[in-house]
Amino acid sequence: MPKKLQTIGFDADDTLWHNERFFVLTQERFADLLRDYAEKDHLAERLIEAERRNIGHYGFGVKGFVLSMIETAIEVTEGRVPASVISDLMAAGRDMLAHPIELLPHAQEAVEAVADTHRVLLITKGDLLHQERKLAQSGLGDLFDGVEIVSDKQPDTYARIFGALPGGAGAAMMVGNSMKSDVVPAIVAGAWGVHVPHDLAWALEHAEPPEAPRFRTLIDLGDLPGLVHEIG
Structure with missing residues (x-):
């Protein structure tokens, strides 16, 4: 791997x-x-x-x-x-x-930093038209090498997406605020899972942190470039 x-x-x-x-x-x-x-x-x-x-x-x-x-x-x-x-x-x-898009702290800088050295994907679930509109308004669209808007996020979702790319899931990392949707299934698929907690969380997205060597937690996205450099 x-x-x-x-x-x-x-x-x-x-x-x-x-x-x-x-x-x-x-x-x-x-x-x-x-x-x-x-x-x-x-x-x-x-x-x-x-x-x-x-x-x-x-x-x-x-x-x-x-x-x-x-x-x-x-x-x-x-x-x-x-x-x-x-x-x-x-x-x-x-x-x-119709609500305006407001980026979270360090979001743009983090994506820009890792996009200089890695392939970056947006992997999100939800309504297709709404997610496309939000991405367009975010100003981040041009930074991504690919966009996946999926109906749900399960281990096979990440296995399919990462598996189609060089290095597969073993050479991939998923970064997100949801332990249930972003972190745990990505780790099960063989990728790294990085949890960036948000102050507000939907009850249906709750899951316990995994005990896994490929699990990391960051205070905010400002620490992501350093983690990516550390892992390699």
Whole structure:
């Protein structure tokens, strides 16, 4: 297995730019709209249950989130949710899809630094059109040698993507904020997994850190170039 790194994969949402905070703000709006029907904590529990059920149908991203909010609103009101609330939820979803992109600290510098010496890929999941728009607005698009927008991130996802490149997964690293989607499956596939925690994390992305020699944690992306140099 090659020791030298040849490929660096980056997650997008909450690794390179802010994302989860828009979901949190919209969920606050959701709780306010349904305050006459359910307590905030109970509503949050029902919503996460709906999201868990619906991932297989709607996938990841804003559209699935909005549909899960609408479904939850119908359930907690026993079908009596006002049409105005449904309209407001749909408007909230459109606002999320249109939010401006704000890069996280050191994101651009980190990608630029490793792109000088390695092949760099963007590997993200979610709605195709939305992810393409965010990448275009980020100003980072020209730095990537390839972009993979996938329906989910499993070990075979990384095995397929990295396996098609020189050095395979053994010469690849995946960098992201999600232990469940970015780190653990990449390590299972044979790559390095680098966790860069974000202050906000979706409950369905929780996973325990792996006990693996190819696992690393960084405070922020500013430390990534040094790690890549250290590994080789």
